[in-house]
Amino acid sequence: MLYVSQFDAKNPISPDALSITLALVDFMRKNRHLTITPAQRARALEARRTLKMAGSAHAYVRGSTVQFYRWLERHGKRAVPQGPPVWICGDCHAGNLGPLAARDGKIHVQIRDLDQSVIGNPNHDLIRLALSLSSAARGSDLPGVTTAHMLEQMMIGYQRALQGPRAQNHIQSDKPESIKVVMRRATARTWKHLARERLQDVKPTIPRGERFWPLTHEEAGAIDTLFEDDRVRTLVTELKSRPNEAAIEVLDAAYWMKGCSSLGRLRFAVLLSVGTQKKRGEFCLIDIKEAAAAAAPCAFRAVMPKNHAHRVVEGAKHLSPALGERMVASKLLGRSVVIRELMPQDLKLEIDRLSREEAVNSARYLAEVVGKAHARQMDTPTRREFAASFRQRKAGRLNAPSWLWSSVVDLATTHESAYLEHCRRYALGSAK
Numbered sequence: 501m502l503y504v505s506q507f508d509a510k511n512p513i514s515p516d517a518l519s520i521t522l523a524l525v526d527f528m529r530k531n532r533h534l535t536i537t538p539a540q541r542a543r544a545l546e547a548r549r550t551l552k553m554a555g556s557a558h559a560y561v562r563g564s565t566v567q568f569y570r571w572l573e574r575h576g577k578r579a580v581p582q583g584p585p586v587w588i589c590g591d592c593h594a595g596n597l598g599p600l601a602a603r604d605g606k607i608h609v610q611i612r613d614l615d616q617s618v619i620g621n622p623n624h625d626l627i628r629l630a631l632s633l634s635s636a637a638r639g640s641d642l643p644g645v646t647t648a649h650m651l652e653q654m655m656i657g658y659q660r661a662l663q664g665p666r667a668q669n670h671i672q673s674d675k676p677e678s679i680k681v682v683m684r685r686a687t688a689r690t691w692k693h694l695a696r697e698r699l700q701d702v703k704p705t706i707p708r709g710e711r712f713w714p715l716t717h718e719e720a721g722a723i724d725t726l727f728e729d730d731r732v733r734t735l736v737t738e739l740k741s742r743p744n745e746a747a748i749e750v751l752d753a754a755y756w757m758k759g760c761s762s763l764g765r766l767r768f769a770v771l772l773s774v775g776t777q778k779k780r781g782e783f784c785l786i787d788i789k790e791a792a793a794a795a796a797p798c799a800f801r802a803v804m805p806k807n808h809a810h811r812v813v814e815g816a817k818h819l820s821p822a823l824g825e826r827m828v829a830s831k832l833l834g835r836s837v838v839i840r841e842l843m844p845q846d847l848k849l850e851i852d853r854l855s856r857e858e859a860v861n862s863a864r865y866l867a868e869v870v871g872k873a874h875a876r877q878m879d880t881p882t883r884r885e886f887a888a889s890f891r892q893r894k895a896g897r898l899n900a901p902s903w904l905w906s907s908v909v910d911l912a913t914t915h916e917s918a919y920l921e922h923c924r925r926y927a928l929g930s931a932k
Contacts (some may be wrong), residue, residue: 535559536713537914538755545757547886554926558635560598560919563592566614568628571797571914580903584886586877587818589870590616592625593632594849597866600824601682601845603738609869610820616794617815619802619916622874622886629909631652633863635915636910638654640854649856651900651908655865655890657814661871662878662887669731676861679849704751706771706785712754715768722833723753723770723788732839735782742774749773754788766790766835790835809836819873828867 538546547690553563562824571578589596589611595614633654634647646892705918706712715723726732727748737746749772756769770786791808798804809829827840875883890901898905 503882506683511726514673519927527744528702530707536757538714538716538719541642541713541755542715544617548757550922550926553693554923555793556639557916557919558632558639559916560922561635562593562595564915564918566706566795567918568911569797569913570629571911572624572813575802575910577839579890579907580621580623580627583883583889584878585619585799585802586622586813586874587617588620588622588625588796588874589614589618589819590618590620590624590794592628592870594629594862594866597869598849599847600820600822601843603825604690606822607845608822609679609865610822610872612823612846614816614819614823615789615791615813616796617812617819618794618796618798619804620796620798623903624796625874626867626904627911628655629866630863630904631761631911632909633859633866634912636932637859638912640859642854642856642859646856646859647908648898648900648905649860650863651904652898653860654867655900655904657864657868658871659887659890661868662876678858678862688827703772703835704771706752706754708754708771710768713757715753716756719755719768719833720753721765721802724750724786725902726830726832726839727770727772729830731828733918735826735839736772736774736786736841742782746774765792765833766837777847787840787842789833789838790832791838807836809838818877831863 534616546894549563553560591613592611596611597606597609598612599743600612601607602612630651637647639799643875654849693892694753708714727736727750733748736742736748737744751771751773753770756767758767766788767787770788772786774782774784791812794811795810805814807829812926813827813829821839826843827838830837830839849866878886
């Protein structure tokens with residue numbers, strides 16, 4: 501097992517250190533057996549995020565939630581009308597939507613990541629989704645008129661959701677081919693697919709390397725203790741109708757380098773064996789993720805859990821029942837964490853290269869998914885009043901609200917310049 505001891509993460513990253521940390525990323529790519537020690541995590545995670553966000557303007561938009569809300573603080577309160585206060589995703593880019601398995605075995609396309617969920621303005625989710633889709637369209641070399649058509653189709657899909665029955669999960673919009681493909685994959689997936697994808701094997705261990713890193717003794721002990729908690733045990737046993745008296749054994753655990761949100765937070769993958777004396781133990785993979793303060797602004801006088809993990813779970817129950825019903829909030833090493841079992845059917849939508857038809861169809865479909873998440877929290881008069889507000893603020897001949905179009909244009913300009921500046925710093929760091 502290879503360690504790179506010269507990368508000391510005790511000090512925060514600086515522009516002068518960027519070339520060193522980027523060199524670490526390059527080295528890890530070429531040496532997948534490399535293991536990052538706990539002391540090296542912060543710098544390695546910062547380098548990974550820097551590299552990932554430099555990959556494309558679309559990737560930068562996905563990873564720059566805080567910048568979106570900085571823009572909102574400067575301009576949005578005047579530019580964006582207030583919608584009814586409901587639970588919102590808070591980071592509603594296209595990559596945070598995808599197939600999710602419910603307890604009853606059915607698979608629904610819903611919001612997958614609720615870290616930023618708050619009771620807030622649903623129009624913020626619409627803008628964030630529109631920005632994400634427009635950046636994907638630009639990355640696909642589609643003309644600007646396609647973005648205008650995408651916003652029109654978004655509003656068709658979103659308003660369909662506001663018109664339908666509140667509890668209905670059925671999406672009227674036709675699934676784009678790209679989403680059909682993902683749904684077919686999700687339906688056919690089993691534990692072996694999940695193990696090969698996440699663990700690179702079906703043996704009961706988590707291989708250390710590019711994505712999974714060693715724990716400290718304190719972290720390993722705390723994880724063992726966590727699964728003695730009755731609420732956590734109930735989460736594990738109830739999901740697949742496992743016996744309540746089933747023995748739960750922690751087979752392995754590792755720090756999980758995943759996405760742009762891992763920096764500075766606890767994130768662990770835990771492999772469990774769950775079984776009884778009569779029934780052979782089955783494996784399950786648990787995701788433990790630290791919950792932090794949301795950057796998304798909440799509605800005036802909104803009543804939400806003060807504990808960040810409880811806030812995330814509550815948001816999931818309202819926005820994505822398929823996910824919320826298999827999550828639990830807890831404490832680990834004095835920090836609030838969200839725990840959930842990963843299901844083979846849980847997949848991420850990757851929308852990078854789009855045809856014009858896929859772009860407009862995806863916009864309509866995904867906006868309806870988000871609209872359903874919002875609408876199920878509103879009574880009928882509120883839904884009708886909210887739907888009417890969109891018809892009152894049309895942008896000339898564009899069949900979409902003027903504030904949505906102007907927000908996307910302004911944000912696209914802001915993010916493009918920030919992306920280029922990010923790439924400049926990345927390139928200068930790489931050249932040193």
